[in-house]
Amino acid sequence: MATEILMPALSPTMEEGTLAKWLVKEGDTVKSGDIMAEIETDKATMEFEAVDEGVIGKILIEEGTEGVKVNTAIAILLEEGESAEDIDTAKSEPASAPVPANKEQSSETAPAESKTHPEPKVEADTTPDWPEGTKLKQQTVREALRDAMAEEMRRDENVFLMGEEVAEYQGAYKISQGLLDEFGAKRVIDTPITEHGFAGIGVGAAFGGLRPIVEFMTWNFGMQAIDQIINSAAKTLYMSGGQMGAPMVFRGPNGAAARVGAQHSQDYAAWYMQIPGLKVAMPYSASDYKGLMKSAIRDPNPVIFLENEILYGRSFDVPDTDDYTVPFGKARIWREGKDVTIVSFGIGMTYALEAAEKLAADGIDAEVIDLRTLRPMDTASIIKSVQKTNRCVTVEEGWPQGSVGGYISSVLMQQAFDYLDAPVINCTGKDVPMPYAANLEKHALVTTAEVIDAVKTVTYK
Amino acid sequence: MAARKTTSKPNVSAEELKAYYHDMLLIRRFEEKAGQLYGMGLIGGFCHLYIGQEAVVVGLEATAKEGDSRITTYRDHGHMLACGMDPNGVMAELTGREDGYSKGKGGSMHMFSKDKRFYGGHGIVGANVPLGAGLAFADKYKGNDAVTFTYFGDGAANQGQVYETFNMAALWQLPCIFIIENNQYAMGTSQQRSTSSAEIWERGKAFGIPGEAVDGMDVLAVKAAGETAVAHCRAGKGPYILEIKTYRYRGHSMSDPAKYRTREEVQKMRDERDPIEAVRTLLLQGEHATEEDLKAIDKKIKDVVNESAEFAKNSPEPALDELWTDIYATEIPQEA
Numbered sequence: 181m182a183t184e185i186l187m188p189a190l191s192p193t194m195e196e197g198t199l200a201k202w203l204v205k206e207g208d209t210v211k212s213g214d215i216m217a218e219i220e221t222d223k224a225t226m227e228f229e230a231v232d233e234g235v236i237g238k239i240l241i242e243e244g245t246e247g248v249k250v251n252t253a254i255a256i257l258l259e260e261g262e263s264a265e266d267i268d269t270a271k272s273e274p275a276s277a278p279v280p281a282n283k284e285q286s287s288e289t290a291p292a293e294s295k296t297h298p299e300p301k302v303e304a305d306t307t308p309d310w311p312e313g314t315k316l317k318q319q320t321v322r323e324a325l326r327d328a329m330a331e332e333m334r335r336d337e338n339v340f341l342m343g344e345e346v347a348e349y350q351g352a353y354k355i356s357q358g359l360l361d362e363f364g365a366k367r368v369i370d371t372p373i374t375e376h377g378f379a380g381i382g383v384g385a386a387f388g389g390l391r392p393i394v395e396f397m398t399w400n401f402g403m404q405a406i407d408q409i410i411n412s413a414a415k416t417l418y419m420s421g422g423q424m425g426a427p428m429v430f431r432g433p434n435g436a437a438a439r440v441g442a443q444h445s446q447d448y449a450a451w452y453m454q455i456p457g458l459k460v461a462m463p464y465s466a467s468d469y470k471g472l473m474k475s476a477i478r479d480p481n482p483v484i485f486l487e488n489e490i491l492y493g494r495s496f497d498v499p500d501t502d503d504y505t506v507p508f509g510k511a512r513i514w515r516e517g518k519d520v521t522i523v524s525f526g527i528g529m530t531y532a533l534e535a536a537e538k539l540a541a542d543g544i545d546a547e548v549i550d551l552r553t554l555r556p557m558d559t560a561s562i563i564k565s566v567q568k569t570n571r572c573v574t575v576e577e578g579w580p581q582g583s584v585g586g587y588i589s590s591v592l593m594q595q596a597f598d599y600l601d602a603p604v605i606n607c608t609g610k611d612v613p614m615p616y617a618a619n620l621e622k623h624a625l626v627t628t629a630e631v632i633d634a635v636k637t638v639t640y641k
Numbered sequence: 642m643a644a645r646k647t648t649s650k651p652n653v654s655a656e657e658l659k660a661y662y663h664d665m666l667l668i669r670r671f672e673e674k675a676g677q678l679y680g681m682g683l684i685g686g687f688c689h690l691y692i693g694q695e696a697v698v699v700g701l702e703a704t705a706k707e708g709d710s711r712i713t714t715y716r717d718h719g720h721m722l723a724c725g726m727d728p729n730g731v732m733a734e735l736t737g738r739e740d741g742y743s744k745g746k747g748g749s750m751h752m753f754s755k756d757k758r759f760y761g762g763h764g765i766v767g768a769n770v771p772l773g774a775g776l777a778f779a780d781k782y783k784g785n786d787a788v789t790f791t792y793f794g795d796g797a798a799n800q801g802q803v804y805e806t807f808n809m810a811a812l813w814q815l816p817c818i819f820i821i822e823n824n825q826y827a828m829g830t831s832q833q834r835s836t837s838s839a840e841i842w843e844r845g846k847a848f849g850i851p852g853e854a855v856d857g858m859d860v861l862a863v864k865a866a867g868e869t870a871v872a873h874c875r876a877g878k879g880p881y882i883l884e885i886k887t888y889r890y891r892g893h894s895m896s897d898p899a900k901y902r903t904r905e906e907v908q909k910m911r912d913e914r915d916p917i918e919a920v921r922t923l924l925l926q927g928e929h930a931t932e933e934d935l936k937a938i939d940k941k942i943k944d945v946v947n948e949s950a951e952f953a954k955n956s957p958e959p960a961l962d963e964l965w966t967d968i969y970a971t972e973i974p975q976e977a
Contacts, residue, residue: 188680191896192687212673213890213911215904224898231677250682340782366782372812377771377805384775387760388710390782411765412772420753421743422967424760456968480970 182237182262184253190219190226197221198246199254208236210257217243217254234259300595304561305510309467309499316497324466324498325355325487328473329393331503333363336391339477342369342378343395343432352397353433353492379405379430383412383482386426391477396432399448399486405430413482414457429476431485434462435527435577436614436625438490445614445621447578449526452484453554453587459508460555462486464529466496468552471506479508488527509556513565517547520635521565523588524575525551528626531607532575535631544639554584562588563596570601571638577625580608602638607631653861655929661703661860662920662930663938665695668719669917670946671728672891675718675735678950679895684735687764688749691719693890696916697822698723700863701790701883704871708785712760712773713792715750716822716889720792724757732949738956745959746967767800769793770819774806777817777880788816788874796827798841804848807880811848814879818870819845821884822857828893829901842884852882858914888914 187197198220204210210230217228237258241248248254319327333339340363345352347360347370360368371378375396382394396402402409409430417425436445452460459481461472469487476483498504514529515536524532529550536546547565551557566572572592574585585606592604610624635641672690679688691698694716702723705711713720721731726742734741734752742752750764760776763769773791780787797803798821810817821842827835838844842852851873855866863885870881888910892899899907924930 186681188677189682190680192685194896221896223896224900226892226896226898227904228680229676231673250680338782372805372808374805374808376802377809380768380771380802381775381778381806381809384712384760384772384777385779385782386775387772388776388779390779407765407768408771412763412768416753416761417970418967419743419747419751420755420761420967421741421746422970423743423753423755425970427970459969480972 182259183232183234183257185216185255185257187241187248187250187252187254188219188228189250190221190228191223194221194223194250196247196249199241199243199248200225202239202243204236206236206239210234210236232257235262237262300563300567302560302564302567304558304564306513309471309506309512310501310504315500317500318495319466319470319498320493320495321466321469321487322353322355322492324470324496325473326357326359328470329356329477330359330362332474332477333359333367336477338389339391339393340367340369341393341395342371342382344371344373344397346370346395351395353489355492356395375401375404376408379408380412382428383408383426386413386428386482387416387424392428393477394428394430396430398444398489399432399434400444400446402430402432402448409458409482409484410455414455417481418457425480426482427480429473429483429485431473431476432487433489433492434486435488436609436621439616439618439621441616442613447576447609449486449554449576450578450582450584450587452486453557453584455555458482458484458555459553460484460486461508461553462526463552464491464526464550466494467498467504468506468512468550470498471504472508472552474503474505475508478505486526491527506552508553509558510552511558511561512550512552513547513561514550515546515548517545517569519545519569520571520573520639521547521549521562521569522573522575522631522635523549523551523562523585525554525584526576528575528577531626531628531631534628535575535635538628538632539635542641544635544641546635559588559591559595563592566592566596567599570599572600572604573607573631573634573638574604575607575626575631577609580606580611583608602640605634605638607634653864655924655927657703658920658924658929659934659938661699662917662924662935663942664699664702664723665860665917665920666939667728667942667945668695668699668722670942671722671732671949672718674946674950675732676891676895678732678736678953683954684749685737686748687715688735688895689716689893690891690895691716691889693910694822694824694857694887695719696860696863697820697857697885697887698792700860701820701867703864704867705790708758708787709790710758710760710773710776710780710787711790711792712769712776713762714766714769714794714797715762715764716794717750717752717762721752721754721759724754724759726752726754726757726759728945728949729952732953733956736953736956737958738953739959739963740952740956744963744967746963767793767797767802770797770800770803771806773819774810774815774817774880777810777815778813780816781813786816786875788818788871790818790820792820792822794827795821795823795825795832795836795841796830798844799827799836804844807845807848807850810880811850814877816874816877817880818867818874819850819852819880819882821882822887823884824887824889826889826893826901829897829899831901840884842882845882850880850882852884855883855885857885857887858910858916858919860916860920
């Protein structure tokens with residue numbers, strides 16, 4: 181049967197092209213791979229090869245013709261034994277573009293019928309992290325993290341820790357102290373200084389059924405590995421249609437420490453919070469470090485765990501129970517108040533809590549929310565609080581443009597506009613690389629005084 | 642072709658030879674059909690065809706056993722067919738339909754099969770190399786004797802993470818075969834213009850990783866080298882490098898006019914070094930098969946490929962709800 185040779189699409193964006201030159205003529209025999217024509221696309225001149233064997237029965241589009249639409253018949257190919265006489269009047273209209281089996285439905289939502297804003301749906305989980313009467317112990321963040329990893333490594337032999345200096349050196353920040361002794365070199369693995377490579381090996385090991393914990397000595401070095409984190413770990417579940425993914429934890433200290441300069445002092449919260457496929461935790465207290473790390477290791481998705489060097493040595497109450505976990509996506513209210521909502525996470529909580537205490541002395545009653553995880557983010561708890569206080573200040577050490585606070589502001593604008601009595605203020609680190617000089621560094625970070633000022637601004641005090 | 646000529650052919654039965662002929666021809670016809678569907682606008686975006694390189698993956702798959710893993714770059718259709726993935730599912734993924742291996746959400750460059758231990762299909766040049774070593778790490782950790790076939794190109798061989806991986810794979814003795822499919826052009830830049838060393842596999846020497854160059858237009862030479870590499874890895878001796886000198890007949894992707902090489906150069910390879918023609922000649926001259934036998938194979942392949950195209954055209958586009966699925970797992974995908 182005679183077949184039509186159609187004008188091909190030869191680039192992702194080509195809709196029409198110029199049939200620059202025919203390299204075959206009517207009556208020529210062609211076989212698969214033979215170059216039949218030169219076609220000018222929007223990008224380049226391309227050679228057009230035959231796919232099927234046959235004889236060129238008729239050329240329908242003359243060479244030199246411009247604006248030939250993709251899928252227009254440009255020639256007729258005859259099979260063995262057919263002659264050009266057999267050809268019906270050729271159709272030179274463009275064949276209709278392939279019709280997708282499902283027509284895309286309009287995804288536009290109907291405009292709201294009334295002009296009032298819809299009431300935000302707020303279903304905040306307010307159950308306490310531990311029941312009253314639970315036995316507590318004082319523990320540093322460092323100890324809580326180590327205990328969390330050790331407990332999960334005892335629980336699942338596929339969990340292992342890899343990173344620079346995690347084993348024999350016992351951790352650059354002593355987070356993995358004692359783990360090599362308990363679990364051995366097979367499961368506590370010192371890597372060379374090669375973040376991109378070992379992050380990729382970690383992701384591959386997760387594809388292969390293990391549960392890696394990949395430690396970056398700091399998240400600044402994790403930037404070397406960001407392609408593997410985002411393109412390989414975060415996206416594979418989606419790209420594979422749910423067949424495989426990377427159940428693993430990337431962890432390490434994040435943000436400014438003290439006097440280590442611009443390249444070692446960046447807060448990545450807002451960066452990773454943006455990526456679908458990742459979960460992101462940035463805890464403040466030791467109990468949350470412990471409970472969230474245990475949840476992170478068990479989670480079937482890649483988790484970014486943003487720690488803080490300054491917090492490592494701080495002590496907090498931690499439940500003295502066998503298996504303490506904290507779920508992702510549930511904020512913790514550290515202090516209830518009625519005048520203003522202060523939202524923070526990680527080290528930012530130190531400024532938030534200190535500011536709240538000083539404000540109380542001035543008669544301003546602040547509610548302080550610790551988000552604990554940024555993806556998923558418990559926006560319901562923020563909205564619920566703002567419905568009560570009508571004012572909100574966010575606190576973080578990261579940069580202002582594209583900040584976590586900026587996102588929270590947009591959520592409140594869209595979902596709680598009618599409850600706001602003042603613009604939301606985002607207290608952030610300054611829009612500069614981190615300086616070394618002690619006085620400059622202090623000013624580059626967010627300060628408690630700035631949080632107090634922001635609260636006074638939104639409360640018009 | 643700088644690759645050495647293999648003089649001692651491995652023992653191979655007529656049945657095996659016919660199977661290689663079949664598998665290589667299936668890839669070629671499938672790719673030609675994919676090119677055609679691309680021309681019709683049924684396949685979009687980037688589409689990198691494997692035509693010319695068929696002997697590489699077919700020769701190596703002949704050395705794999707159950708439990709082995711494979712991972713490659715974006716020129717991945719041949720690898721999927723060679724490891725036994727269903728042509729219908731591959732073609733339906735190319736057309737972005739719900740019956741594709743990734744439900745239409747991955748496309749040409751991102752397909753996977755947990756079942757066949759095919760771990761993609763990766764679009765970032767070089768990034769699949771540490772991933773492959775990670776798969777090998779998992780096998781070593783579990784204490785089995787599986788190996789991972791980690792394929793990448795001569796272009797990827799200039800990425801830093803490849804050498805980070807060589808270092809750790811050698812240090813930790815990972816059962817990983819690094820396969821450099823050297824088709825001589827990193828997109829439009831020839832090896833001479835991009836790569837300081839003439840023999841890329843020799844870079845492994847700096848890490849103590851053994852390797853060799855292989856004639857990638859000769860499926861039996863590829864298989865023989867693969868057997869050496871697999872035996873080395875299974876014995877727990879660590880990684881092995883195969884630099885397989887091959888040639889792609891088509892452009893880098895569908896929109897590549899391939900002006901960086903002459904038409905004569907391509908034609909010469911097709912005429913003199915075609916891997917499928919070589920096996921065809923072996924089969925006929927050795928009287929392992931008749932013209933009729935081969936015609937029957939050709940016919941069967943044509944039917945399979947045509948069916949895959951029909952399947953891929955008729956499979957529905959994914960439901961809009963699919964946009965929102967598979968972003969987060971609620972449970973861990975079970976290990977195959």
